Amino acid sequence: MEQEDQPLEDATWVARQKVSIDELTFAAGVLWWLQNSPSGGKTQLMRSSGAEAPVPVTPPGLAIGGWLHGYGGGSYAVGDDGVVWFIDGTDSGLRRLNPESGHVEAVTGEGGFLFGDLSPAPGGVLAVRGCDGGDELVLCHAGESSVQVLLRSAGFLGAPRLLGDHLAVLEWDEDQMPWDGSRLLVSRLVSDGVPESPKVIAGGVEESVVQPMWGPDGELYYLSDRSGWWNLYRWDGVRHRAVAPMDFDCAPAPWEAGYQSFAFLADGRIALTVQDGLSHRLVIAAADGTVRDVDVPLTSIKPYVAAHAHWVAVIGSASAEPPAVVDVNVDANVAPASSPAVVSAKPAAVAGEHRRVPGRGQLRFLMHRPSVDEPVPLIIRAHAGPTDEVRDRLDWTKQYFVAHGFAVAEVVYRGSAGLGRAFRTCLNGNWGTFDVEDCLAVARHLVSEGLAVPGAVFLSGSSAGGYTALQAACVQDSPLAAVTAISAIVDPVGWATTAPRFQRAHARTLAGPAGAVRAEKVRIPVLLMHGRGDQVATVADAEALAGELSIRDRRHEALFFDDVGHYLSKPEVLAQALRAELAFYRRFTD
Structure with a gap:
């Protein structure tokens, strides 16, 4: 039974701590951002003048956010008059909000279009709307329900x-x-x-x-x-x-719309984020080309930078601190939080260590481990994407496994973003091979260093990382005892036809000789977890693989969730998944 006095060991507690803060902007003289948490459920638009505590602007029960290009973003825009345009989370349609009265007006959501990537325009808003036939750039004026198409693209x-x-x-x-x-x-x-x-x-x-x-x-x-x-x-x-x-890269891979990794200060200087290995920096670029760091205690900065006067606001977090909207005086390096952590009684979290694998070029990983002087069971994590980053920020799910005695190593494998174009593109045509090799290299290194228990090394991944985990389960003489694949892509060729239109090119570009995961090639136990409502990685492939695996070896396990999509984010679902993953690993460590 989970201990109530040890919250980090309690899957239910951990699953309710995730806070998401996104899409920070400065408009109409105040800061705005999107925020949600498991307890609140809906994504709300927040507003802060700096002198007062942040307040929600959107009415209770209304959710902001759409699915343009599969992943959404650019979900709201604020005009100089303070009128808010936003994307409705129920249908990805365009809406207009008077923040003073709370009145919401439907603009458009018809015709099968998904709206997003909003940008203010005089007296209205620019938006991208997409469908299976292509994208359109449209302009909508205040007081009008129709839109003007400015540009079309296939x-x-x-x-x-x-x-x-x-x-x-x-x-x-x-x-x-x-x-x-x-x-x-x-x-x-x-x-x-x-x-x-x-x-x-x-x-x-x-x-x-x-x-x-x-x-x-x-x-x-x-x-x-x-x-x-x-x-x-x-x-x-x-x-x-x-x-x-x-x-250095000064931008992330553009998975979502609305990213803005730089902003202009009143005196013409530019605030800019910089990806530095496993962490981010905030720098100021002057007109003469000189660049200096801003000294703030942040290891992860999201790609939303908002400037006002000589202040810069960012969404930042530290290795063992939750995210917050941080307002920074760039000349005095003063950084009070505008939106502090919402965890009421935060237990001590373990900070991450930045490490490299000797002799493997740029191969690096972020390590969290218990404070013990002996080898411990190890979980290697393959991030999703796979064109994505490993971010040094507080993740309560990592802390959950560390609290239960596991080390967690997140691998910046070849194909990850944040280390330049050559590194980012080298996985093209090699998916299921280079990423697997890099994850196994980290596992072998930690075993050889005496930090991981031989025979108790596992690999876990979600989505594209789930494909990496499944392919790793097919490798002969690997150091892995078992793998967990969550919302996993099973067949890259099939995925190229079922993925959102935006991502189909990704599937075709990445696909390599590894091919589809076949049950007869799997050599170690696998735990499959998948939502039956997944629209990104079809559940049919996961169910078929689970059935074939169970026939071949009863050590395999599978857990499917009704009414759950690609992300196991609902607190009750995430808690169940965490407990199942821990119990699966315990079979090899107890």
């Missing part, structure tokens, strides 16, 4: 930004992911509001451009990986100049 559109009559927008083809290749388009709106034929000013099939934004100087700023790293550039209408060149 591929994808994103990040619309308007300055006067100049429009910037991103486009990428249907057979590419935006982190592989995208184009920055600029056009001018003519008298009737229709844009002229757009001009490609940056990007291409081998260059990823993300996060365009018009600067206060009227120039267009954007992040490009043309140097091999996502760095900041500016375009004055004729020439492109690097703003702060460095051999």
Whole structure:
């Protein structure tokens, strides 16, 4: 039985601690962001003037957030008049909110479109709306229920930004992911509001451009990986100049719309996030090209930077501290929290250690382990994506396993974002091979160092990480005793037809010789956990694999959840999954 006086050992307690804070902006003189927690259930729009405690703006029971391109983002925009445009979490339709009265007005949600990537425009809002046939950029004016279509694409559109009559927008083809290749388009709106034929000013099939934004100087700023790293550039209408060149990524892979990893201070300086291995830094770039770090106690900063005067607000967290909206005086390095942690009685959490595997190039991992001087059972984690990062921030589910005596190592395997274009793209055509090799290399290293108990090493992964875990279970002479695959992709070829339109190119680009997971190739016990409502990784593949595995070996286990999608995020479901995973590993450690 779980101990009530040891909350980190209690799966129910742990499952209720997750707090999500996203989409931070500064508009109409105040800070805005989205926030939810398991206890609240709905994603709310929050507002803070700095002098008062944050307050929810959206009415109770209303949820914000949609599914444009499968993963949503850009879920709200605030005009200079304080009117809020947002995406309704029930149908991904566009709505308008008067924050003072709380009145919500339906704008549009018809025609099978999914809306998102909102950006304020004079007297209205720009939005991207998508369907299986492509994307459209639309403009909606206050007081109107219809929208004006400005641009159409058979591929994808994103990040619309308007300055006067100049429009910037991103486009990428249907057979590419935006982190592989995208184009920055600029056009001018003519008298009737229709844009002229757009001009490609940056990007291409081998260059990823993300996060365009018009600067206060009227120039267009954007992040490009043309140097091999996502760095900041500016375009004055004729020439492109690097703003702060460095051999670091200053942006994450654009899984969601609405990311903004840089912001302009009142004096023209630019606040910018920098991915530095397993953690993030906040830096200030001056007009002369000099860059200096801002000294704040954060190890993870989300890609939402908002500036006002000489203050910069970010969503930040530390290795053993939960997320908060942090308002930083960049000259005094003062960082009070605008939205402090909501955990009422937070137990002491174990901080992570940044480590490398000797002789394996850039292969690194984030390690959490109990405070003991002896080998312990080890869980290797393969992150989802797989074009994603390992973030050094508080994760209560990791702390749960550490509290139960396990070490947890999260691997920055080849194909991860945050270490430049070459590292990010080297998994293309090698999925199920390079990622598996890197995870097993970390496992072998920790066993050889005497930190992990031989015969008690496990690999766990969700979604694409679940595919990595399943392929690792097929490797001969591996150090693994068992694997856990959550919401796992089983067949990359089949996934290319069932994944959201946005991600189908990812499936085709990644697919390599490893192929589909076959029950006859699996050599060690597997725990499969999957939601029956999963729209990203079809449950049919997981159920078929579970059935075949159970016939071959009764040591395999499977757990399926009704009315649960791709993420096992509901507190009761997450708690059940945590207990099942722990019990599965205990079979090999007790």
